[in-house]
Amino acid sequence: MSAFWSAWIIGLATFNLGICFFLFVWGQRVEIPTLPDGTTGHSWAHGALRESVRRLPLWWVVMSAAMFVVSAIYLALYPGYGSNKGVLGWTSRGELAQTSQANLGKLDPLLARFRQSTVEQLAADPAATRMGHRLFIDNCAACHGREGHGNPLLGAPNLVDGDWLYGGTGETIMASILDGRHGTMPPFGAAFGDAGVEDLANYVLSLSGAPHDAAKAAAGQPKFATICIACHGVDGKGNQALGAPNLTDHIWLYGGDLATVEKDVRDGRSGQMPAWRERLGEDNARVIAAWVYAQANSKEAATH
């Protein structure tokens, strides 16, 4: 703050306080001339209201005096009187740093303990999974749902069904969270034509035993063998190194009806998991991964 603006603020504040203080002192001492009936002679509403003279009540005087004292103390302690920083040297950013530090002090022993463990070990630690679930709801639930059940409209996978696109170890889950994933299925509509897409979709459905047209599936099989096996494998079981889904189970990223699978093949898919390294950091990602791991490996998931 420049010297000019500092002086500007000090001048205005002093002027304001000075006038108030003058009125406070003078107002109690001034002699107000009165008429014989004890009023000042001021009248309103054609004389219906007249102003009499009373001493100021003690409570009012005390509270006003206290106001001046508090103002002076406040301006001495906190920044406000021009560029004067105040005795406490308070700043909002300093307070933030302090409260963050205090919080870190409470959190650090816990995080230090978590850092010693793998995600798999933390999954058995209720303190870690409780923290993980909270963070999951704040950050991950928008796509994966509050309990991690996913959202087929986005192709956001169900995280608690025990089925994995990229692998279900603690390390892989951490990598997915920290660096994100971009699952790409190229469009094959132009290459195979409408009929070809329909055949392929029927073949894909046949892999998991879903309702399909057997003749079309048989026609789709050789087409599948020409291109699709590159990512989804000869048997259609997928490839976790590429994030290519297993097509032989009953788990569908975008939906398992014929129309959806046709759309997958024709137009392709581009599913994006954002990278969270900067937003969350490793400590937070670790407890989130622990919660996800715990859910995916619970008894419920095993019976899926």
Next chain:
Amino acid sequence: MARGYRYFEAIEKRAAILGFGIAIMASLGGLAEITPLFVHASTVRAPADIKPYDPLRLAGKDIYVREGCYLCHTQMIRALRAETERYGHYSVAEESVYDRPQLWGSKRTGPDLARVGGKYSDEWQRLHLLDPRKVVPQSNMPAYPWLEHEPIDASDIMARMRTLRTLGDGYSDADIAAAPEALQGKTALDALVAYLQGMGTHLPASYTAAAGGNGDQP
């Protein structure tokens, strides 16, 4: 003392003079608190990595204003731990240099959006704008389905950019000439998503290193 009272009485009995005196006293606070900030605001300069809005984001910002998003969403993360934990580093003045008008807002019905850029995928943003309940079942945000079918009107984008250049935004002639091309075939939804995805992604480097600034990393 009775003589002094004469002046007091003169003021008290004349409403115009009394009102004038009250106005002066009441404006002292504003003069002390607001005028220095007006001058200070004009000295804030954008760091090199904060650029004026590209045409698509600029169009998206106008959609944001038109649809009244600022009525429910703020773009101002305050320097409080409860906010930095949830939304990230507190907002700083340099980040709003190209916001004309600034859209800090004053009421949160939905969450703060100052650093929402990159938090979700483009696809999530599209789906969420078209029908928020499809991704967040408990959301009470209105749906904006018309955005998807509304082409961006590129006819006045050059005029808008020229106006902003008059105000100090560093658009070159080439930037302005290329603007209608950049909006070709884009919908209001594309523009709004582009605007949202750029939000708060360029915190000036001087803050990221500052002690205590790392509020989003417990």
